[in-house]
Amino acid sequence: MNFDQGTPLDIFLNMLFDRYQAKVPAVKRITDAMIAQGIVREQHEIVNDHIAFRALGVPNLGIASFEKIFLHHGYTKRDHYYFEAKKLNAYWYAPPAERYPRIFMSELMVDELSPEVQSIIHRYTDHITTDPVDQLDLNDGEAIGEFFHRSLWQLPTRSDYLTLLNESEYAAWVIYNRYYLNHYTISVHALKDGYDTIQRFDDFVEGLGIKLNDAGGKIKVSADGLLKQSSTVAEMQEATFAEGDTMSIAGSYVEFAERLSLPQFSDVPAEALTAAQRREGFETTNADKIFESTYTEQTRS
Template structure:
């Protein structure tokens, strides 16, 4: 029996979420807290606003390689974002038109490695230069199991702790990617689709804070787009005991959970609440918000 692109995509997303949930205890802890508070009865009621990945801008990898996976399933490349200080380029990708309206958006960022110091570039390339062709080109994108394994396998050898710490001092993003590779960086709970009393970012953040979850404070706990239509928050990344080459073990930032409220656009304020869909809400992303969300894995947050 052949599987459709939608079925393959569903299986890839399920694999990503399964491994991510195992690695990030906050995922299940937040879901349990939501069930305990009767915000939801089942995890299936949560809409995933978007998932995010981090990549290295080096030959055969980066955005140009990674995006082939999701454009194969019908995702459409949308706006570009430039994070000057962090030396990052990012794009977001909208789900296939006419498909399941609950499919997550995809946000993929890439480190502009050429803008780093000579030493940082040298370290990164000692790992990534071992990849001499685009690995996605060799992947059967219609085989969900193969794609799932690819997204969770090391693309290069395990870094040394010394190399990790050198990168950490210059680019915390570079350090995260050199160890974590394509691990899912975060998934995002759409709070606007939760029950009244919890369906604004302010109310949901208060709920999380009351239950002791650590939230990213960079730029304020709630990050708001200039138009006020996109409001976001996130937990601080979970710390993991990472084993480096040679057996060194060091606690580093893993992944985290994000929360987003997309407000109804002014021209759709007349639409009854029970008829509001994605097409009526603020779409896309915001550079200022995303810039601070990136810092969920930075030591300024994890060491607080």
């Protein structure tokens, strides 16, 4: 992912990806291997299907706040998704031009959690009495890039983190990582023959010694069979909590997506298919298991 047009959107997307890549070693391992094996000549040839963010559904934060950034830069809000067991809402956003990634944005429905967990989350966020995005110059790409990595609330204690983790691993991830980029996604159908299906690309990634998320199976397939997704297991990071306590916790990961042709375009050769002729949007059943790339059951095994 590399945007070189110099627009505010290009600037903050590059800032996001640079910091994400620096903290997720699997990105460089996969990219370097792709270049070494001639799958791509350089990183910017990789098509980024989408990037994803997690947020807390509390006043002045969450999707209603966060989406303002992308709507301002020409993104269009599309389908809503609901994850009952995980207590999440989500939407995806279509980009203003094909060279930009889709956005997948989710938020935790905090008011559906236990009183104890709600109390912990509100203790960290109740001091935010106005929407922080409203204070941003949305035409300043660097300011937006810095905002994504700004500490909107104080560093959590290890005890609070573990209490959240016990009830909602999503909540624990967000309370520590905040708006940090959760993952980016390689469009495998855009790769050269031999690597252009999820199964073939998964084999390639596993051949690098990288573990894949096997929740619900390594390959998550939509009901119509036209969207296939897989992902690495989140990179572990040594986290320093309030009062100096440390612990190894889940960071971010890399996803892979294969979008097949819509039925009416099944006779179009793969190399001639346009993005509009492929399956669009997302799938709740797929995303539900992709979320678990940061979950303990995956990272500890």
